Amino acid sequence: MKAVLVAGGAGYIGAQTCKQLAASGFLPVTIDNISTGYRQAVKWGPLVEADIRDRYAIAGTVAKYDIRAAMHFAACSLVGESMQNPVKYYDNNVGAAVSFASSLIENGVKNLIFSSTAAVYGLPKTMLISEDHPAIPINPYGATKLAFEQALHWIACSSDLRFTILRYFNASGADLDGEVGESHDPETHLIPLLCKAVIGSGAPLSIFGSDYPTPDGTPIRDYIHVVDLAAAHVAALQRMLSGGGSGIFNVGTGVGATVAEVIRTAESILAREIPYRIGPRREGDPAVLVADPSRILHTLDWSPRFSDLRTIIQTAMWWQENRFY
Ligand code: UFG
Incomplete structure (x- = not known):
């Protein structure tokens, strides 16, 4: 069965995406260290309980399943916390993410869909923000998401990894069947x-x-329902698997x-x-x-x-x- 490696599949948006991957005929294989996610949210495929820096876990998982692509949701995402503790954000959102990308390349996974954020734009200069709007983040959260976007660009130049960057606006709402939802601790949204x-x-x-x-x-x-956000990942995956090249997309309404x-x-x-x-x-x-x-x-x-x-x-x-x- 065609499988997708979902880093952070035990989290709010990752779990919703796993549900839709399963509905579209893919096996979602979650890799998650359960630092902020929930084991109970992993319902549509196996859970590999490991950190995304764990190269052995990734190699073993790719060897076991028919992994066609990876999705990377496993990041820290609180703007306020990022101002207090930028080291944590650089370490996890850049360091661990680069390690994950290099493990994907080592193991022959060629497609990566990355969860980025509208926070990369900083203070908007236009009413509606297009992907070409200057990216000048005003907090370490946005800066670290942008840093990994840029890393992906250069990594893709020197390898056969292709990427889709999805810049989320305000993810909100919960699963329509009530199976997964938002349970952050602390909650700030x-x-x-x-x-x-x-x-x-x-x-x-x-x-x-x-x-x-x-x-x-x-x-x-710009509030975007999590079911729509998850659907954007499946649409991006379908495009990549049918030969679409790397790209950056806003996900908003x-x-x-x-x-x-x-x-x-x-x-x-x-x-x-x-x-x-x-x-x-x-x-x-x-x-x-x-x-x-x-x-x-x-x-x-x-x-x-x-x-x-x-x-x-x-x-x-x-x-x-x-x-x-
Ligand atoms: N707000 C309140 N009171 C609260 C919480 C939020 O008034 O208790 C306001 C905020 O000021 C903001 C709006 O509600 O105007 C939405 O705030 P959220 O905290 O729900 O979301 P943000 O817009 O701050 O953040 C979201 C994502 C971030 C991302 C950012 C930019 O959670 O990850 O959008 O895209 F960086």
């Missing part, structure tokens, strides 16, 4: 925090600033929502009031981050299907009320 505030399992929400140059003063983000709009939408769907207060701005938050998704829409067999705020909030809410990990 708006939508799960909002759900927890409604359920009463978290503190009242704090809106990080209401003095931004946006219509209601709160920041605008092209439509933004303010924090206040997210809260209002949630209140109307849930018919509940969301307890919140207005707090100070969070360091490093740009006012607006919205993708120009033209390239992915024209190149991959993909378009967002579930990224309306209603579906995002309903699935996220279901997960936070019923989550089993």
Whole structure:
């Protein structure tokens, strides 16, 4: 059976992608050290419990399964933490990632799909951000994702590794069947925090600033449902396996929502009031981050299907009320 090596397949986006890989006829083989992921999230294929730096584990896994491609989700992803501990981010998001890429090459895996982020763009200069927008990150998280993107470029020049870089906007929502979802510890993202505030399992929400140059003063983000995000990986894989070359794609919808709009939408769907207060701005938050998704829409067999705020909030809410990990 055609297999895909999924580094970080026990995490929020990795596990959702494993589910869709299985539905598309691939065996997802997860390699994960379970530092932030969950064993219970690995349901659609085997789990190799190892670090992505473990060359023996990777060699053994590639020898055992018919690995056609790899996906790399296994990174640290908290902007705030990256400001406090940049060494951790360079070590894991660059050092371990380069080691992983070199193990793939050593073992004859020629296709890699890499989870990057809109954080590589830094402070946007245009309303919609295309892939050609200058990449000048403003925090170590974005800088380390960009560093590995650049490493991939040079590694690909000197090997037969091809890559697809997916720059995610705001991943959100949960599996439509409730099988996997977002369980971060600590949780820092708006939508799960909002759900927890409604359920009463978290503190009242704090809106990080209401003095931004946006219509209601709160920041605008491009929320992409995790099921759509996972589908973009499968579409990228299909393109690579049918001979498509390396490429970089934004994964977003092209439509933004303010924090206040997210809260209002949630209140109307849930018919509940969301307890919140207005707090100070969070360091490093740009006012607006919205993708120009033209390239992915024209190149991959993909378009967002579930990224309306209603579906995002309903699935996220279901997960936070019923989550089993
Ligand atoms: N926000 C609040 N209160 C909270 C949490 C968030 O007001 O308690 C606001 C933020 O200021 C921001 C919006 O809600 O305007 C979304 O914040 P998230 O923390 O959910 O997401 P970010 O936009 O900060 O980060 C996401 C990814 C990062 C990535 C970034 C840029 O999680 O990995 O998008 O693409 F770097």
